Amino acid sequence: MSKMKAMSKSDFLQLIDVLIKDESLEVHGVVAKGTKFVFAHLESSSELRLDYDVTILPPKKYFLPQYDSMMLFALTKGIQVEGVQESKKKVIVGIHPYDIIALRQTDTYYFDTHVDDLYLKKRKNALIIGANVTNVSKKAFFGDMNTGYADSGYDLMVTDLGDTMTIDIGSKEGERLLAQYAMTRDATHDEEERVRRIIEEASAKARRTLQVGPGIWHDLLEKNYTNDVWKNQAEKCLSCGTCTIVCPTCFCYDVNDKVSLNMEEANRVRTWDGCLLRDFTRVGSGEIFREKTEDRYRHRFMRKGRYLPDMLGFVACVGCGRCSSQCIPDIADPVGVFNMLSESQGMPLEKSTMTPLSTGGDIAVFQPREPLYIPRPATLIRVEKLTEWEILFEVAMDDAKPLGHDPGQFVELSIAGYGEAPISISSAPGGTTFELAVRRIGDVTSRLHALKPGEKVGIRGPFGKGFPVKDFEGKNILFVGGGIGLIPLRSLILYVLNNREAFGEVSILYGCKRPCEVLFSDDIAAWEKRKDIQFLRSVDRCPEGECWDGEIGVITCLLPKAQFDPENTIAVIVGPPIMYKFVIRDLKNLGMPEENIVVSLERRMKCGVGKCGHCQINGVYVCKEGPVFNYKEIKEQPEAFS
Amino acid sequence: MKKKVAIFDFASCEGCELQIANLEEAIIDVATLVDIVSFREVMKEHDDAYDIALVEGSIMRPMDEKRLKQIRGNAGILVALGACACMGCVQRMVNQWPIEESMAVVYGKDNPQLKENAFYANFQTKALDEVVKVDAYIPGCPINRNEFIRILLALVQGKKPALPDYPVCVECKKKENVCMFESGKFCMGPVTRAGCDAICPTYGSECEACRGYVSHPEEKAHTEVLEKYGLSVEGILARKSMFTYRYQEEKKGVMQ
Numbered sequence: 001m002s003k004m005k006a007m008s009k010s011d012f013l014q015l016i017d018v019l020i021k022d023e024s025l026e027v028h029g030v031v032a033k034g035t036k037f038v039f040a041h042l043e044s045s046s047e048l049r050l051d052y053d054v055t056i057l058p059p060k061k062y063f064l065p066q067y068d069s070m071m072l073f074a075l076t077k078g079i080q081v082e083g084v085q086e087s088k089k090k091v092i093v094g095i096h097p098y099d100i101i102a103l104r105q106t107d108t109y110y111f112d113t114h115v116d117d118l119y120l121k122k123r124k125n126a127l128i129i130g131a132n133v134t135n136v137s138k139k140a141f142f143g144d145m146n147t148g149y150a151d152s153g154y155d156l157m158v159t160d161l162g163d164t165m166t167i168d169i170g171s172k173e174g175e176r177l178l179a180q181y182a183m184t185r186d187a188t189h190d191e192e193e194r195v196r197r198i199i200e201e202a203s204a205k206a207r208r209t210l211q212v213g214p215g216i217w218h219d220l221l222e223k224n225y226t227n228d229v230w231k232n233q234a235e236k237c238l239s240c241g242t243c244t245i246v247c248p249t250c251f252c253y254d255v256n257d258k259v260s261l262n263m264e265e266a267n268r269v270r271t272w273d274g275c276l277l278r279d280f281t282r283v284g285s286g287e288i289f290r291e292k293t294e295d296r297y298r299h300r301f302m303r304k305g306r307y308l309p310d311m312l313g314f315v316a317c318v319g320c321g322r323c324s325s326q327c328i329p330d331i332a333d334p335v336g337v338f339n340m341l342s343e344s345q346g347m348p349l350e351k352s353t354m355t356p357l358s359t360g361g362d363i364a365v366f367q368p369r370e371p372l373y374i375p376r377p378a379t380l381i382r383v384e385k386l387t388e389w390e391i392l393f394e395v396a397m398d399d400a401k402p403l404g405h406d407p408g409q410f411v412e413l414s415i416a417g418y419g420e421a422p423i424s425i426s427s428a429p430g431g432t433t434f435e436l437a438v439r440r441i442g443d444v445t446s447r448l449h450a451l452k453p454g455e456k457v458g459i460r461g462p463f464g465k466g467f468p469v470k471d472f473e474g475k476n477i478l479f480v481g482g483g484i485g486l487i488p489l490r491s492l493i494l495y496v497l498n499n500r501e502a503f504g505e506v507s508i509l510y511g512c513k514r515p516c517e518v519l520f521s522d523d524i525a526a527w528e529k530r531k532d533i534q535f536l537r538s539v540d541r542c543p544e545g546e547c548w549d550g551e552i553g554v555i556t557c558l559l560p561k562a563q564f565d566p567e568n569t570i571a572v573i574v575g576p577p578i579m580y581k582f583v584i585r586d587l588k589n590l591g592m593p594e595e596n597i598v599v600s601l602e603r604r605m606k607c608g609v610g611k612c613g614h615c616q617i618n619g620v621y622v623c624k625e626g627p628v629f630n631y632k633e634i635k636e637q638p639e640a641f642s
Numbered sequence: 643m644k645k646k647v648a649i650f651d652f653a654s655c656e657g658c659e660l661q662i663a664n665l666e667e668a669i670i671d672v673a674t675l676v677d678i679v680s681f682r683e684v685m686k687e688h689d690d691a692y693d694i695a696l697v698e699g700s701i702m703r704p705m706d707e708k709r710l711k712q713i714r715g716n717a718g719i720l721v722a723l724g725a726c727a728c729m730g731c732v733q734r735m736v737n738q739w740p741i742e743e744s745m746a747v748v749y750g751k752d753n754p755q756l757k758e759n760a761f762y763a764n765f766q767t768k769a770l771d772e773v774v775k776v777d778a779y780i781p782g783c784p785i786n787r788n789e790f791i792r793i794l795l796a797l798v799q800g801k802k803p804a805l806p807d808y809p810v811c812v813e814c815k816k817k818e819n820v821c822m823f824e825s826g827k828f829c830m831g832p833v834t835r836a837g838c839d840a841i842c843p844t845y846g847s848e849c850e851a852c853r854g855y856v857s858h859p860e861e862k863a864h865t866e867v868l869e870k871y872g873l874s875v876e877g878i879l880a881r882k883s884m885f886t887y888r889y890q891e892e893k894k895g896v897m898q
Contacts, residue, residue, distance in 0.1 A: 033820065056819075238863050239860050240831075242815050245812065259795050261671040262671050263799075274812070278807065278857075328821065328823050329863055329870075417799065450800070
């Protein structure tokens with residue numbers, strides 16, 4: 001660590017003006033907006049307000065912009081995808097320590113498992129000149145959160161001592177910048193002392209009445225999932241999303257294709273989304289998995305204090321106080337909520353060492369990556385109508401590489417100008433092509449249904465964890481497929497039937513609403529003929545004009561008819577949300593141990609790589625840790641089958 | 643084949659049509675994207691063969707109903723254009739009183755025209771979907787041009803003409819506006835459907851809900867906020883009745 005530097009305030013402002021004049025740079029900083037402050041493009045150092053208390057939006061807007069162009073499609077030239085060019089190097093002046101710590105958290109999240117190249121590029125393309133807090137906003141509680149001081153995550157960190165500015169150098173680039181543009185001297189011992197005092201005083205001021213420090217949050221939330229606080233507070237909630245939008249550690253997004261009016265181009269744009277909004281968990285079929293305001297309200301606190309800590313090791317709140325001050329009904333304030341929870345809590349709480357500080361995700365060690373979101377081109381080889389609503393597509397990747405999927409995984413299928421949708425793979429692993437059976441339900445799938453063999457789509461993936469086929473070997477297997485649940489299940493069924501000798505007894509139960517909805521009728525005809533498996537099927541009802549020679553009734557009516565040993569069979573269940581509860585109840589009644597039940601769950605898997613946040617079942621990312629789960633494990637998550 | 647588009651109006655200020663006429667250079671792209679076969683505000687030509695009808699205005703008279711049904715019969719897709727067509731807009735406030743009373747106040751009690759002239763045969767304000775099936779909505783007073791283009795493109799592409807189903811606050815916060823409540827104004831943004839890019843708060847005026855409510859407005863919580871910030875019961879009711887009296891009517895006038 002190099003020694004603290006100092007320069008006169010006027011020299012510092014001159015430095016900012018020099019940076020502004022440099023045409024290779026784009027300088028942003030904190031400016032006044034009415035009685036509030038915002039980060040904005042700086043025209044002159046005279047606009048800079050380092051005496052600000054807090055900005056309306058955090059600096060995340062520079063790295064995950066409100067509307068972030070991910071790629072461009074040239075629609076008239078087949079599907080040509082272009083990445084988005086980055087702009088000039090940005091210098092951002094005046095970021096407070098708590099926001100720097102929040103950016104470090106965002107780094108950890110966006111670099112975890114799949115490195116988000118769009119975010120990384122923007123992070124690498126910016127220089128951060130932080131500023132220690134000299135004015136504390138009324139609702140800030142970074143003192144309570146221990147985030148009033150940042151020891152890294154910036155290029156330079158300045159402290160305003162009145163006539164003098166002290167400067168801490170945080171990176172080689174910061175050092176170069178200073179050497180290139182400014183004359184500094186070493187700070188005196190007295191100046192260093194004053195900086196220390198400013199930091200201490202700000203942190204002391206930014207203490208509210210938080211009775212439970214961040215180290216307690218995890219345990220408190222774990223014990224209070226069903227506390228009345230959630231319901232009572234949520235009654236006042238506007239579901240307006242403000243608390244997530246203004247939060248420096250909220251980084252979920254939605255994706256849409258924006259088509260130009262001349263229809264020559266499409267721009268895939270990601271935009272801020274928030275878990276407080278009702279549509280956040282809505283899937284194509286219309287199902288909303290967190291429909292009650294109360295559930296959404298609780299989710300935000302759980303994510304901050306429990307889910308992200310479990311996943312990445314930090315408490316995802318830095319005490320900036322933005323949600324506390326901008327929520328109009330005043331129910332978003334973490335201080336208020338955690339105090340209420342702790343007051344209603346009789347049991348002693350366990351303290352952990354968890355803090356908002358993030359140790360991972362240092363941008364310096366991450367080099368430019370392969371694009372995470374640009375789909376690979378693929379061609380439709382065969383199109384086969386399954387029912388009035390579903391079509392089977394055989395797809396080949398244009399680079400001729402096999403997809404290399406496991407049964408139960410999914411891909412993100414992309415049609416330029418229409419969007420991207422998660423589709424489960426319904427063919428067995430291996431082979432140079434793969435199959436997708438798709439119900440017509442939204443923009444992407446409706447467009448896909450209009451495509452003919454030879455036409456192009458985009459594919460990302462395969463994603464997620466598939467069925468643990470190796471664990472199934474040598475065991476008896478009972479497949480229970482309801483409706484379009486048969487689509488992902490088929491990849492496993494075909495795999496098992498192709499390797500029949502590796503498994504014990506095999507039973508397949510399939511049910512759907514009515515005969516005209518039966519999928520894969522060729523497969524079903526073949527399964528019925530096989531002597532080495534048991535196959536049973538049912539429909540909920542058989543309307544006049546359709547014919548049916550199987551059972552009539554919901555799928556559970558097949559269970560008593562099926563021959564299997566409940567204690568020594570693995571049940572694999574895929575179907576509509578309502579089905580799991582009843583099938584699992586009946587299987588348990590028959591004596592099947594919970595650990596023998598495997599399910600695949602549908603959620604809104606928008607990005608497929610654990611970033612956009614939509615698919616979470618409590619703290620579990622379905623796109624990464626699922627969609628296949630062992631029942632005994634996933635049932636611990638209250639949202640799994642609610 | 644390019645889709646043929648016709649634009650019509652009923653009781654309205656024609657301001658939404660003006661938004662289309664005012665698309666400036668984009669109007670050329672619109673005219674390239676679709677064939678506009680009828681648009682009284684800007685052209686003389688008219689043709690009854692069209693795929694998409696964009697209809698502005700609310701329905702006030704039997705003759706309006708008849709004409710709207712004819713348009714519906716001609717059009718493959720019928721789009722409600724603007725707040726009047728989507729929900730009745732400000733002229734729906736008249737529905738708070740018996741129509742005869744309102745007519746007498748406006749035109750005079752003994753005005754012979756009221757009985758003799760079919761143009762005066764007003765009933766209470768109706769939105770288009772209270773008379774015919776509506777396939778898509780472009781809300782707002784007036785409509786937002788970008789949203790108009792987006793919905794038109796969706797219809798041409800065969801996409802769902804979906805509207806955002808979250809409140810104006812989302813867009814307002816993304817624009818970093820100082821909250822209207824903090825500026826001492828009473829804002830309808832928390833219950834109002836986004837898509838306008840929060841244009842009113844951005845220019846310093848509170849949202850008045852001209853785009854109607856989101857599908858599940860948190861009305862009770864919003865009313866509490868209005869009260870907390872000091873708005874009287876009359877003030878609350880007035881705000882909820884200006885553009886959105888339809889919602890009050892549909893709840894049988896019970897203020898939530």
